Amino acid sequence: MIGTNITLEVKEVAKYFGGVRALDGVSIKVPNKGIVGLIGPNGSGKTTLFNVITGFYLPTKGEVWFKGERIDGLNPNEVFLKGLVRTFQIPRLFKSLTVLENVLVTPPRQIGEKVLYSPITSKWVNQEESLVEKAVNLLHRFGLGNFIHSRISELSAAHIKMIETLRGLITNAYMYLLDEPAAGVAYNTARELFTMVKRLRDEEGLAFLIIEHRLEVLMDFVDYVYVLHNGKLLAEGTPREVMNNPKVIQAYLGG
Ligand SMILES: Nc1ncnc2c1ncn2[C@@H]1O[C@H](COP(=O)(O)OP(=O)(O)O)[C@@H](O)[C@H]1O
Ligand SMILES: [Mg+2]
Known part of the structure; x- marks a missing residue:
């Protein structure tokens, strides 16, 4: 031990x-x-x-x-x-989705086990409203509140990395x-x-x-x-x- x-x-x-x-x-x-x-x-x-x-x-x-x-x-x-959450040298975010959607895609034991269709079907909305709240709070606390509804493709490299790091927090990292x-x-x-x-x-x-x-x-x-x-x-x-x-x-x- x-x-x-x-x-x-x-x-x-x-x-x-x-x-x-x-x-x-x-x-x-x-x-x-x-x-x-x-x-x-x-x-x-x-x-x-x-x-x-x-x-x-x-x-x-x-x-x-x-x-x-x-x-x-x-x-x-x-x-x-x-x-135990890992981020990659090249961030693996969904470029056409918004910041909020990206932060919400990660959580395990959600419908999002099939990661790709959870944001599309928006099933997580009725599953866990508190998850959305948690994500929004986090983004505000770390100075990313203005970008919540921006698409990843519109952001700087640094902000993308910050978002990649923050999304782990939603998962009980x-x-x-x-x-x-x-x-x-x-x-x-x-x-x-x-x-x-x-x-x-x-x-x-x-x-x-x-x-x-x-x-x-x-x-x-x-x-x-x-x-x-x-x-x-x-x-x-x-x-x-x-x-x-x-x-x-x-x-x-x-x-
Ligand atoms: N999948 C692999 N197959 C064969 N050799 C590998 C593989 N992954 C890494 N290596 C070799 O192992 C060594 C360490 O690589 P790596 O861990 O990527 O180093 P670093 O991340 O410090 O640059 C290198 O010699 C690399 O060529
Ligand atoms: Mg390396």
Whole structure:
């Protein structure tokens, strides 16, 4: 068993693709309400680790624990239903639907199990009015109230990412895995996005594990950082410790 103050624990996880050791004995912990960074050069295994944690891949070795329960071996939908929500490098929103509709499409155990037809038939309207209310409140609280009825195709990249993150909240999310939330986003909006993450931690008690290349933004918002290199942990520590670690600097310079 793991300590009750730990939300996610990855224990000695390996993932091999034929001869490629994408992950080779990686262990990480995310405490309750933790905001933890996962960094490393391209090809170091970050996305593979997300895929293992969220049930897209079975690990070759090792275990994944979430809220005291072993979850490796569950499929992605089962992991999602436990409250572990992943966002993707490229947001998967429905461009022709409105912001509100997009936020409402996600909830599990709704008619929306068949995700595509729930917004079209509007069946959720009589199912759960409170869900709509919850969504509208959330959008207002995070400064997106003006966009509730805008179509996704009309929004900026940053707002799209914020909406992708917020929609997880409707589903009783407990923890998020964010894959490069600040990629392609202007510096100030990237900071807004991370400020939202911090508020979600403080106000909703959520935990985060965040892959991000924009270290100048990430390091101001995370409590702790893990550095992957060639499928192994190269370093871990506070942002300051990691940024001053010669091994990390060298890995990023391609040494
Ligand atoms: N499905 C796959 N099949 C074969 N090799 C893969 C697969 N997914 C990832 N890899 C390899 O595993 C390594 C780590 O990739 P990845 O996890 O995508 O790294 P990162 O996200 O850190 O850039 C790379 O060498 C990549 O080519
Ligand atoms: Mg990746």
